[in-house]
Amino acid sequence: MITAPRCRRRLFTALALAALAALAPLITPATAQAEAPEAVFKRGAEALHKGEYGAAIDAFESLADQGFTHPDASYDRGLAYVMRVRAHADRPGDLGRAAAAFEETLLLRPGDRDADTALDHVRAEVTRRRSRKSKDEVAVRPSLDRLVVGLASEQVWGLSALAASLLFAAGLVLWRRKGRPHLVGAVLAPTAAVALLMFIPLTWGAHHLRVTTRPGVVVATEVPLEDDNGKPRPNETIPEAAAVETGERRGGSIHVRWGSSEGWVPATSVRLIGP
Amino acid sequence: MSARRALRRRGAFALLALLLACSAPSPVRAQAPPQVSVQASARKVEVGEAFTIQLKATGEQIAPNSPELKVPAGFAVAGQSIAQFGTRFKRGIDISWTVIPQKAGHFVIPGPSININQNRYTTSPIVIDVVAATPGSQAQRQRQSPFLFPGGPSISLGGGFFADDPDEDLVPSEAPTLGLPSAPDPWIFLRAVPDRKTAVIGEQVTLSFYVYTRLDYHVDESHEAPLSDFRRVPLLTNPGAEGAQRARAGADVYHVRLLDRVALFPLRAGELHTGSLTVKFSARRLGPYNERASDDQIITVTEPPKENRPPGYVLGDVGQFSLAATVMPRLIEQGGSVAVSVRVSGSGNFPQELHLPERTSLEWLDPEKKEQIGIQNGAVAGTKTFGYVVRVKEAGKVDLGAIDLPYWNPSSKRYEQARAALGVVEVSPGAPGPRVKDPAGKEPDLPDVPVADPLATLAPPRLSLGAYSAARSPIWGEARTLWALIAAPPLLVGLGFAGAGAARWTKGRRASGKASPAALAIAALREAEDAEEKGDVKGVAAAVERAIHLALDAATGLKSRGVLLADLPAELEERDVPAALAGEVGEALATCETIRFDPKGNAIVRDLLGRARAIVSELARRKPS
Numbered sequence: 001m002i003t004a005p006r007c008r009r010r011l012f013t014a015l016a017l018a019a020l021a022a023l024a025p026l027i028t029p030a031t032a033q034a035e036a037p038e039a040v041f042k043r044g045a046e047a048l049h050k051g052e053y054g055a056a057i058d059a060f061e062s063l064a065d066q067g068f069t070h071p072d073a074s075y076d077r078g079l080a081y082v083m084r085v086r087a088h089a090d091r092p093g094d095l096g097r098a099a100a101a102f103e104e105t106l107l108l109r110p111g112d113r114d115a116d117t118a119l120d121h122v123r124a125e126v127t128r129r130r131s132r133k134s135k136d137e138v139a140v141r142p143s144l145d146r147l148v149v150g151l152a153s154e155q156v157w158g159l160s161a162l163a164a165s166l167l168f169a170a171g172l173v174l175w176r177r178k179g180r181p182h183l184v185g186a187v188l189a190p191t192a193a194v195a196l197l198m199f200i201p202l203t204w205g206a207h208h209l210r211v212t213t214r215p216g217v218v219v220a221t222e223v224p225l226e227d228d229n230g231k232p233r234p235n236e237t238i239p240e241a242a243a244v245e246t247g248e249r250r251g252g253s254i255h256v257r258w259g260s261s262e263g264w265v266p267a268t269s270v271r272l273i274g275p
Numbered sequence: 276m277s278a279r280r281a282l283r284r285r286g287a288f289a290l291l292a293l294l295l296a297c298s299a300p301s302p303v304r305a306q307a308p309p310q311v312s313v314q315a316s317a318r319k320v321e322v323g324e325a326f327t328i329q330l331k332a333t334g335e336q337i338a339p340n341s342p343e344l345k346v347p348a349g350f351a352v353a354g355q356s357i358a359q360f361g362t363r364f365k366r367g368i369d370i371s372w373t374v375i376p377q378k379a380g381h382f383v384i385p386g387p388s389i390n391i392n393q394n395r396y397t398t399s400p401i402v403i404d405v406v407a408a409t410p411g412s413q414a415q416r417q418r419q420s421p422f423l424f425p426g427g428p429s430i431s432l433g434g435g436f437f438a439d440d441p442d443e444d445l446v447p448s449e450a451p452t453l454g455l456p457s458a459p460d461p462w463i464f465l466r467a468v469p470d471r472k473t474a475v476i477g478e479q480v481t482l483s484f485y486v487y488t489r490l491d492y493h494v495d496e497s498h499e500a501p502l503s504d505f506r507r508v509p510l511l512t513n514p515g516a517e518g519a520q521r522a523r524a525g526a527d528v529y530h531v532r533l534l535d536r537v538a539l540f541p542l543r544a545g546e547l548h549t550g551s552l553t554v555k556f557s558a559r560r561l562g563p564y565n566e567r568a569s570d571d572q573i574i575t576v577t578e579p580p581k582e583n584r585p586p587g588y589v590l591g592d593v594g595q596f597s598l599a600a601t602v603m604p605r606l607i608e609q610g611g612s613v614a615v616s617v618r619v620s621g622s623g624n625f626p627q628e629l630h631l632p633e634r635t636s637l638e639w640l641d642p643e644k645k646e647q648i649g650i651q652n653g654a655v656a657g658t659k660t661f662g663y664v665v666r667v668k669e670a671g672k673v674d675l676g677a678i679d680l681p682y683w684n685p686s687s688k689r690y691e692q693a694r695a696a697l698g699v700v701e702v703s704p705g706a707p708g709p710r711v712k713d714p715a716g717k718e719p720d721l722p723d724v725p726v727a728d729p730l731a732t733l734a735p736p737r738l739s740l741g742a743y744s745a746a747r748s749p750i751w752g753e754a755r756t757l758w759a760l761i762a763a764p765p766l767l768v769g770l771g772f773a774g775a776g777a778a779r780w781t782k783g784r785r786a787s788g789k790a791s792p793a794a795l796a797i798a799a800l801r802e803a804e805d806a807e808e809k810g811d812v813k814g815v816a817a818a819v820e821r822a823i824h825l826a827l828d829a830a831t832g833l834k835s836r837g838v839l840l841a842d843l844p845a846e847l848e849e850r851d852v853p854a855a856l857a858g859e860v861g862e863a864l865a866t867c868e869t870i871r872f873d874p875k876g877n878a879i880v881r882d883l884l885g886r887a888r889a890i891v892s893e894l895a896r897r898k899p900s
Contacts, residue, residue, distance in 0.1 A: 040586065041740060048736040052676070054633030062586035069745070072737040079736050086730055087635050109743060114734035121729045155749045158757050169764030176772070200761065207754050275745065 037068040041076075048080050053087065056080040060101075069275045071109035077101040078118060085125075093219040095129075097271060098122050099241035100217035104273040107215065126241045140259030145205065146245070154206035161199035168192035209245075216246040216256065216270040223270075225263030226253070236261050246270055309334030309391045313398035316513060321408040325375050327516050330387045330398060333367035337391050342370045344387040349378040349405070357493070368493075371516045376405040453485065453522035453531045461527070463488040463556055465534070465569035467500070467549060473575045477593035477624040478685050480539045481510065481653060484552045484569055487522065487529040492558040497534075500569065501550035504576075505539035506624070508648075508655050538655050540624045541576040542591070548573055585681035585690050587630040592682040594623010600678060600695035608705050609670040615663040617678055617695060622656035623685075629661055632676025632697070636669035670704035792829035796822045796891050803884055815880050816870035819887040823863055830894035840864055852897070859890055 035043075044059025060077035078101030081094045099122045105115035142150065149157075171192050174185025218238050225236040230253075238244060238258045247255040254267040309332050316327040332339055346352055357370050372387070382405060386398030458464065463486065470481040484500075511517070517533040534552070541547055551568040558565065578590060600617045607613060617629060625648065631639050640663060648657035667673050675697035684691045751757040788794060799822035806814030827835045831850040838846050840861060847857035863886050870879065 038740065042738075045736055045738045049738065051635035052632065053635065054631055055676075058586040058630065062584070065581060065584060070740055071743055072740050076736045079733060082730050082733060083635065084633065086728065087633070087638070089633055089638065108746070118733045121733060125730060158749060158751065158761075161761050162757070165761045165764045169768040172765065172768045172772075196761075203757070203761075207757075211754075 037063055037066060040066075040068075041070070041073050044073075044080070045076055048076055048083070051083065053080045053083040053089075057084065067275075069104070069108060071105040071112060071115070074101045074104040074108065075112070075115050075118070078105065078115070078122075082118070082122065092221050093240060093269075095122055095126050096217055096219035096240040099126070099243075100219060100271040100273055103215065103217050103243055107274045123241050126239060130239055140242070140261075143257075143260045146209075146257075149202060149205040149209060152202075152206075154203065154210055157199055157203040157206050161196060161203045164192050164195035164199050168196055213245045213247050213257075214272050215274060216244050216254075216272045218242045218244060218265075218269060219271045220266075220269035223265045225256075225258075225261060225265060227263055230264070233261075233263055236263065238265065244270060246272060307335060309337050309396065311389065311391070311396045311398055313386050313401065315401050315403065318402065319404040319406065320376055321406055322376055322379055323408050325373050326403075327513055328372045328374055328384070328387060328401060329513075329516075330370045330389060331367065332389055332391060332396070334391065335366075337366055337368075339368045339389050339391045342387060342389040344372045344374075345385050346374060347382055347384060349376060349380065349382065350384065351375050351377060371513070373516070373518060376403070379405045379407050381405075453520060455487075455522070455524040458487070458524035458527060458529070460487075460567070462490050462561060463492060463558065463565070463567060465552060465554060465567045467552065467569040467572050469549070469572050469574060472573075473577070474541055475577055475579045475593060475683060475685065476541050476544055477591035477683070478541065479594075479623065479654060480505075480541065480574055481536065482539055482549060482572065483536045484534040486532050486534050486554070486567075487524055488532075489527060489529055490558050490560050492556045492561075495555040495557050495564055497552065497554040499535075500552045502537070502539060503550070504542050504545075504547040505549070506542060508538040508540070508650075510536045510538050510650050510653060538650075538653075539574075540591070540593075540655075541574060544576050544578050546573050547576050579683040579690070583690055585679075585692055587679060588681040588683075588690065589626065589628075589630075591624055592626045592680065593685060594621055594625070594682060595684055595686065595691075596621035596623065596625075596680055596682055596693050598678060598680055598693040598695035600697055602675065602697050602700065605698070606701045606703070607667060608703050610666070610668060611702070612664050612666045613675075613700055615665050615675070615697060617661045617663070618658055619661070619680065619693075620658045621693075622651065622654045623682070624655070625657075625659045626680060626682075629678055629680060631663070632678065634676070636667065636673065637675070638666040638668065640664045640666070667700060667702050670702045673700050673702050674698075675700060792825040793895055796825035796829060796895075799825060800884075800888060800891060803887065807880055807884055812874040812880050813871055815884060816867040819883055820864060820867040820871075822887055822891055823860060823867075826891040826894040827860065830897040840868070852894075856890070856893055859886065863887055863890055 040059050040063050044056045044063070047053075047055035047059060056076070057080045060073055060080060063073050064077070078098045081090075081098035081101065084090050085094050085098070099119060102115045102119035102122065105112050106119065109115070141147070152160075168189055171185045171187075171189030174181040175189050176182075177185065218240055221240050223238045225233045225238065227233055238256070238261075242258055244256040244258045247257070249255075249267060250264070252267055253264040254270055256262065256265050256270060311330065311332045313328065313330050316329070317324075320326050328344060330342060330344075342357070344352060352372050352374055357368065368389075370387070370389070374384075376382075382403045384401045384403060386400050388395055388397040390396075455466075466485045466487060468483045468485065470483075474480050482500075482502075511533075514535040515532070519530045519532045521528055522531045523529075534554075539549070549572040551571050553566055553568045555564045555566050557563040579588075579593070597620050598617060599620070600615060602613055602615050604613060619625060619629075625646065628642070633639060643662040644659065645662070646657065646659040648655060648659065650656070665675065677694050677696040680693040681690055682693070683689075749757070751760065799818050803815050803818035803822060806812075806818055824835050827833055827847070831847065831852060833846060833850060835843060835846075843864070844854070844857040844861045847860060848854055852860075863883065866879070866883050866886075870883065
């Protein structure tokens with residue numbers, strides 16, 4: 001049987017422990033705990049839903065720092081930056097960061113219409129802001145080599161080259177025969193040889209670009225291009241939110257290609273996208 | 276006329292005398308007197324707390340000597356340091372005495388004096404209030420240092436500015452931590468000593484610069500180390516005034532003086548160079564303007580680990596911090612503002628900005644920053660206050676959220692997080708309250724004007740992670756595999772064609788080899804041996820004859836069956852067959868002819884067979900002409 005004073009003492013002790021547990025984080029600095037990426041995403045998405053874009057940006061950037069890539073996380077990250085822009089609390093490069101996030105969404109999930117629309121709107125906003133200063137548009141045409149190589153993926157070019165190689169071999173075999181097979185071989189072998197000569201450079205180009213370059217987006221208001229000696233190229237600047245192809249890193253600079261222009265820019269002014 | 280000429284002559288003399296008087300160096304024209312001043316590092320100290328009295332003299336071509344400080348009872352002089360500086364025309368000297376009060380009270384210390392150009396200059400007296408030491412104070416800590424203890428070992432700069440050689444009796448005992456296995460210079464050199472060689476971005480590295488000397492010197496000029504990759508905080512209030520120590524470098528004992536000590540906070544990752552402190556010394560033994568540079572230290576700087584890095588962590592936020600926040604007022608009207616003051620206390624590399632709980636209905640203006648940061652136990656510590664004005668655009672109970680400061684604690688080697696909850700503000704609906712001016716002096720933005728905002732039409736956020744499969748690398752994996760696959764079919768076909776051609780060629784060669792005269796000659800010899808075993812003498816002769824003709828055909832290309840036996844040796848000699856061999860051939864064929872028509876005994880046949888073998892073998896060695 002529990003007496004009343006003892007019961008009160010237990011209740012008091014329990015309350016004191018509960019109060020201590022509640023106050024502990026305020027008294028001592030909390031040690032940061034590792035959190036699963038899914039939990040961080042959920043926290044960020046909820047913050048974004050409540051309009052707490054600061055917390056949302058923290059959460060999604062933390063995911064990116066951890067190397068977690070998912071088109072939905074990238075999309076929400078873009079929305080968080082857009083929300084900060086809309087709240088007039090934006091920092092230089094926020095539109096670029098939003099564009100980078102939407103570009104990443106499209107890179108990871110090419111058919112994402114929402115991301116495509118959002119990217120168009122962000123780029124339009126950048127263009128609108130630049131047009132006040134009589135500046136050029138954000139988008140430029142890629143150079144011809146990038147355009148041709150970019151028509152298909154490395155896998156498509158590689159498989160095409162492989163097929164051309166097989167047909168060329170078959171054509172050679174038929175060419176040695178007599179009668180109709182010889183005729184077929186006489187047509188097939190040279191045709192396949194031409195196709196092979198076309199697909200091999202395309203495959204090599206696509207492979208080289210995949211290995212040596214990475215897509216990126218400019219996250220600074222405007223970035224001047226510098227040559228190999230670090231001197232600014234006259235009248236060559238890349239606008240915010242522009243999609244660029246990045247290459248070699250040298251110290252604090254990174255080599256970028258924007259349309260047919262190429263040069264060096266500060267590495268911090270470009271956000272690399274994709275895994 | 277002559278009087279006028281004499282008058283003109285007198286005037287010219289007077290003018291000449293005046294010019295000479297002006298241009299001649301005048302012994303009466305005195306040099307500007309030297310400027311002598313004195314100052315104390317503190318006017319109120321605790322008992323046992325060291326302070327410095329600094330005498331400074333500057334002037335043209337001054338030769339100072341015999342500085343003197345007479346302290347009253349209750350004070351002890353713990354050390355004296357001297358530094359000379361100057362240019363070609365103006366020179367100066369700084370003499371610092373480290374003085375330790377031993378009892379409380381109000382004292383007047385007579386001003387120190389110095390001889391300059393045979394005149395003694397005495398400075399004004401210094402008034403010092405000495406109070407009792409408080410427990411744990413700097414004075415108490417200093418008392419533990421034998422170098423500052425009254426009556427303890429005194430400290431002097433390289434044996435004193437005016438002495439020829441260091442007086443080792445006046446300097447403290449050796450400091451083993453400053454010892455070096457070898458000395459880079461036999462007389463004087465600089466050394467930079469970091470307290471650590473590895474750090475994370477934002478972690479304090481303490482760098483000390485020492486001068487090691489074995490002679491009297493003065494500093495002509497000095498240039499600080501560049502330290503371009505670090506934020507630098509000086510740790511010494513009076514650099515160069517620290518007492519000297521002794522240390523062994525190689526076989527010699529040097530006087531070592533701390534020139535400067537700075538706290539460095541690395542700004543980026545990598546192998547960061549501190550650069551060199553350069554000082555030009557003058558010494559009697561070395562002459563003027565001897566430049567020495569400290570060693571360039573390399574600090575390996577890394578980022579704090581990415582593992583467990585909390586959201587919102589900013590590189591460089593390293594130390595131990597706590598947060599406290601106040602929000603005023605708590606009751607406002609919609610559109611009004613509150614003042615949020617956040618105080619960061621602790622030690623380390625203080626954050627440049629705080630991560631704010633930004634949300635759509637709150638507008639945070641740029642903060643006003645105030646800091647009271649000093650040095651505590653060699654570490655940069657204090658408080659930094661951020662004052663914000665927050666405009667609240669929605670009505671009701673608005674939770675301002677909390678401010679988090681994640682930081683890397685280098686002591687515990689883990690991330691920690693300081694947090695200050697801002698609480699709730701009650702916002703009553705109605706006309707916007709009075710606009711609060713931003714502490715930085717700028718007006719808050721005007722209320723939003725509704726404009727068409729295309730960014731408002733974006734699709735809503737995604738609350739869960741949808742289906743997604745990461746892009747795969749090409750199916751062939753390595754690029755080499757693809758190139759091998761592409762090259763394989765034409766190569767295989769080419770190899771097939773080449774193989775078939777080679778087989779055909781080999782077959783033809785083999786067939787032609789079997790029908791060659793040489794092969795047939797050997798076959799004929801084999802038939803001759805078979806015939807001999809059977810006792811067929813005629814058969815032997817026929818086979819031997821055939822073997823020799825075939826061997827001749829193979830060796831010379833001569834179809835010898837159509838040649839008369841008598842002409843054969845001559846024909847063969849024409850074809851470069853040695854006469855002896857040609858004769859052998861003729862004899863052998865003649866023997867065959869004979870045996871065919873008149874078979875003899877086995878002995879002749881065996882002899883014929885032996886000769887035939889020798890002829891065929893000999894002919895086989897010859898190439899056809």
